[in-house]
Amino acid sequence: MHSPTASPTASAATSPAAVTEADLRRLVHTFYARVRQDPLLAPLFESHVDDWDAHLETLVDFWLWLVLKKEGFDGSPMPKHARLPGLGWAHFERWLELFHCTTGELQVPALKDTVDAMARRMASTLWQNYQKHNPASAWLRDMPAGLSSYKRSPVFTPANLPAAFKAAHSIKAGTWGLLRVHSGALVFTLDAQPPRTLLLDAGEQLVVEPQVPHHVTFVAEGAFQIDFHR
Template sequence: MSQSPFPIPDPNLYTEEEIAQLVHTFYAKARNDPSLGPIFEAHVIDWDAHFVQMINFWSAQLRGTSRFRGAPMPKHIALPELTAELFERWLYLFRQTTEELGDPNLQQHANAIASFIASRLWQGYQMSNYPDKQPVALHIA
């Protein structure tokens, strides 16, 4: 059995309010970003539902709740013309958000998960959309 790339979720470390703040603060940045904003605005039809889904996702990852229902990979694979730079920008804004929130445990835990997710989604995107090309790794600092 392989070791998880990030800490075990712990409901005692983070509150639902902290997770909601993380999600809302991050998406405010992403929606205002010149490169990411247009993609989100073109593909997220119902922001309230998206926030609920993302809060449930991050609650599952950080607190171990089981409310998240979804399959992120197919939704991301279907997006047109994604690039490594877009995933790297997403990760940069996410890390900026976790730093600003001021909780070192949340920052470390959420950033580890976000790095893993960005890499997996980018790898899956490339394998699905460019099956004849060698996948290119993200530059994750």
Template structure:
């Protein structure tokens, strides 16, 4: 598995400290809604998301809170995303890379270069953390064998 794919989170990152001066709340909303619009149309990712999200309006509001907290420091997000993501069956590095590619495609269209860089760096960190959390939960070893 790892011979064919780099770790989904393998990317150096700059300062990831949130700042209200980085962007507006409207930019966060636009980023999240544009990205998830692409996810919902993606032939690979859409079936996964659609099978686990019942209320998209509620989900998007929660994700806006997450990214607002991460980027702007609003502290509105109070959840624990790792357990829910780690519980999903059948995730692969290719799915994480696809998620990151769509995210980068979305951020590249942003006019705010600082937001683009910070969001990309955070997305890579998040993907890496989720992938390692997923592996720990599912007992995956680097050669693809399962722990006993």
């Protein structure tokens, strides 16, 4: 995620000149290798990036422009991010978490001091713009009127989660599910084209519509349960 509309400057304590092109190139490649393995972010990126080699070069150009003021980037990521379906702040939080983890592991203090603050401002700007263009939530949180609960699943944890739940599956016609997360965190993925992901934390719930392919992935120790309605 990137945005040329915001031009954050480095902190006063660190000069961007201390950061090299090689540092930024290594950051981009290491960070996005991690993103592509993340259960929340990977479906989003993989469904919108056709050529990763070209995309990585664009991202390198963006960070070179942002940090070192090097010419070569002419993209328009702000409207592209606004058109992505089903984004939530949790996606940006996870992006930032992985970004900060990567800058820490690279052990280049000048790089970390310079780009971490930029990334935080970037995520905030992108999210504000996304909300402006997508005011309505695409996720159904409450069961439609007229349905009654008739069955409740066992409590599922990482230890007993059926393999079928980890792959694309759906609830039968006429039956709705109310997924409740009791503890931990769970990524719910709609297996559509493009896929959409949602991070559910403890205490949150989500309505699962009939015959809609989806799968779930634990991202932390936890537990969830499903109430079935018809």
